[in-house]
Amino acid sequence: xxxxxxxxAELIDALRCLPGVGAKTAQRMxxxxxxxxxxxARRLAERLGTxxxxxxxxxxxxxxxxxxxCVLCASPTRESQLLCVVExxxxxxxxxxxxxxxxxxxxxxxxxxxxxxxxxxxxxLDLLAARLGEGEVQELIIATNPTVEGExxxxxxxxxxxxxxxxxxxxxxxxxxxxxxxxxDRGTLAHAFGSRQLLADT
Amino acid sequence: xxxxxxxxAELIDALRCLPGVGAKTAQRMxxxxxxxxxxxARRLAERLGTxxxxxxxxxxxxxxxxxxxCVLCASPTRESQLLCVVExxxxxxxxxxxxxxxxxxxxxxxxxxxxxxxxxxxxxLDLLAARLGEGEVQELIIATNPTVEGExxxxxxxxxxxxxxxxxxxxxxxxxxxxxxxxxDRGTLAHAFGSRQLLADT
Numbered sequence: 001x002x003x004x005x006x007x008x009a010e011l012i013d014a015l016r017c018l019p020g021v022g023a024k025t026a027q028r029m030x031x032x033x034x035x036x037x038x039x040x041a042r043r044l045a046e047r048l049g050t051x052x053x054x055x056x057x058x059x060x061x062x063x064x065x066x067x068x069x070c071v072l073c074a075s076p077t078r079e080s081q082l083l084c085v086v087e088x089x090x091x092x093x094x095x096x097x098x099x100x101x102x103x104x105x106x107x108x109x110x111x112x113x114x115x116x117x118x119x120x121x122x123x124x125l126d127l128l129a130a131r132l133g134e135g136e137v138q139e140l141i142i143a144t145n146p147t148v149e150g151e152x153x154x155x156x157x158x159x160x161x162x163x164x165x166x167x168x169x170x171x172x173x174x175x176x177x178x179x180x181x182x183x184x185d186r187g188t189l190a191h192a193f194g195s196r197q198l199l200a201d202t
Numbered sequence: 203x204x205x206x207x208x209x210x211a212e213l214i215d216a217l218r219c220l221p222g223v224g225a226k227t228a229q230r231m232x233x234x235x236x237x238x239x240x241x242x243a244r245r246l247a248e249r250l251g252t253x254x255x256x257x258x259x260x261x262x263x264x265x266x267x268x269x270x271x272c273v274l275c276a277s278p279t280r281e282s283q284l285l286c287v288v289e290x291x292x293x294x295x296x297x298x299x300x301x302x303x304x305x306x307x308x309x310x311x312x313x314x315x316x317x318x319x320x321x322x323x324x325x326x327l328d329l330l331a332a333r334l335g336e337g338e339v340q341e342l343i344i345a346t347n348p349t350v351e352g353e354x355x356x357x358x359x360x361x362x363x364x365x366x367x368x369x370x371x372x373x374x375x376x377x378x379x380x381x382x383x384x385x386x387d388r389g390t391l392a393h394a395f396g397s398r399q400l401l402a403d404t
Binding site: 008011018020030034035037038040041043044047048049052054058061063064065066070071072089090109 | 212243272295
């Protein structure tokens with residue numbers, strides 16, 4: 001890399017920490033910022049620094065938060081009898097953006113994976129059990145991913161709910177809206193077929 | 203956007219200044235950095251800040267440089283009788299990476315575009331004329347892009363060379379290596395056909 005500027009070469013290298021950004025894209029990004037958007041670059045540098053320094057995890061639900069208790073946990077308008085368990089903050093965000101869910105969340109920050117050293121303790125299941133023991137939660141919505149590890153995690157979480165005498169529910173699996181049967185994987189199709197539901201007006 | 207963390211929302215927003223990064227990608231990047239690569243994010247924030255503060259333009263060739271004179275201009279080993287004119291620092295980098303060129307560069311930082319307020323002055327053509335007047339340059343390689351504006355720019359630069367009595371050359375146009383005639387645009391093919399060259403051993 002000869003750009004005539006060692007600082008530029010360092011910037012291009014640093015941009016590669018972004019997911020999906022290789023050498024060429026990093027180059028394009030660096031040149032774009034320097035040529036056309038120095039204000040944006042300055043703002044990004046500041047916010048990135050601040051975010052890394054100050055964002056930790058909520059002590060109540062474990063999602064990302066710069067306060068000891070996150071905005072959603074602190075909100076007085078969310079329904080405390082509903083608790084939704086997700087693997088990551090991204091999953092939480094996906095549910096927030098797609099659904100009208102107004103309850104609370106608990107973020108596992110991972111899924112059960114003993115080989116990676118992720119057990120019940122790492123997933124904060126003691127914290128979850130304590131939360132369920134508070135007596136406020138009436139339904140535990142388990143929204144882990146439909147993978148082998150996600151299912152194992154769901155199983156463990158469901159046991160906690162059962163121990164606390166709380167109703168546990170799981171996201172419905174089946175044919176995605178707009179999907180065509182022809183292109184759906186066999187497992188999903190078999191599951192959807194087996195879980196077929198009675199039409200309301202028949 | 204409800205992520206439970208306003209700082210996170212600000213970071214996601216700031217990431218959108220990167221070219222080709224929309225809302226979804228910015229989200230994915232922010233979560234990736236916070237979950238898996240805080241060291242990389244910290245480094246990126248620092249280098250981005252430093253680059254924006256300290257990288258300006260070389261007073262001799264106008265490319266990006268944190269010093270008054272860039273590394274390539276300052277290098278005693280580059281050949282001063284060759285000068286290659288490019289539109290942007292990215293083009294300069296492309297030539298550095300692809301060719302064995304060992305001469306000097308002059309970066310226009312744009313192309314002739316009166317509607318955008320880019321005239322000879324903005325392209326630093328006075329600086330280029332002065333450079334050609336120094337008497338060191340023997341060949342001016344014009345490597346502007348083969349677009350209408352790039353061609354107009356090339357024409358103007360060629361006039362400067364002619365005025366200084368310096369030989370001007372232009373990158374060859376034609377069928378790209380590995381390209382298939384079937385898929386080449388008509389203009390390129392017509393040009394390549396018209397500029398056909400005698401085979402060396404016939």
